[in-house]
Amino acid sequence: MERTLSIIKPDGVKKNFIGEIIKRFESNNLRPVAMKMMHMSKREAEGFYAVHSERPFFKDLTDFMSSGPCLVMVLEGDNAIKANRDLMGATNPADAAPGTIRADFADSIDNNIAHGSDAPDTAAFEIGYFFNGLELCDRV
Ligand code: CMP
Numbered sequence: 001m002e003r004t005l006s007i008i009k010p011d012g013v014k015k016n017f018i019g020e021i022i023k024r025f026e027s028n029n030l031r032p033v034a035m036k037m038m039h040m041s042k043r044e045a046e047g048f049y050a051v052h053s054e055r056p057f058f059k060d061l062t063d064f065m066s067s068g069p070c071l072v073m074v075l076e077g078d079n080a081i082k083a084n085r086d087l088m089g090a091t092n093p094a095d096a097a098p099g100t101i102r103a104d105f106a107d108s109i110d111n112n113i114a115h116g117s118d119a120p121d122t123a124a125f126e127i128g129y130f131f132n133g134l135e136l137c138d139r140v
Contacts, residue, residue: 002080005126007115010068034074034135042066072130084116
């Protein structure tokens with residue numbers, strides 16, 4: 001059993017894809033154990049994506065992530081990190097396999113609908129960035 005952080009980004013919320021995306025998670029044995037709707041400040045987005053602070057896309061990325069509300073979730077399941085990334089598809093929707101979330105819903109690499117942790121260490125950081133232990137609800 002593993003946990004991963006998932007974010008439905010401002011474009012996904014704005015386009016009303018929350019239900020469709022969560023349906024895909026639940027249909028594929030990824031269960032939400034925590035979720036919150038939040039509108040990140042620029043500083044909060046910069047902290048979340050600090051690992052990318054030297055990348056040329058950092059300003060646009062953090063402007064976008066602080067441009068509107070996101071749905072931030074913790075998903076639990078077998079191999080949850082990889083399972084979530086497989087469901088999302090490639091970072092650039094132009095490269096994403098048909099039937100994946102980004103291929104079906106995203107417009108561009110900058111507006112790519114969803115984020116998912118890419119490894120156990122980043123999942124631990126990202127979950128802790130948004131949630132405290134009391135907010136993680138064990139599923140039975
Ligand atoms: P995400 O999975 O949220 O992680 C970082 C985000 O930066 C990524 O999705 C993209 O939306 C955005 N991004 C923009 N350009 C690039 C790039 N060249 N490589 C990786 N991520 C990029």
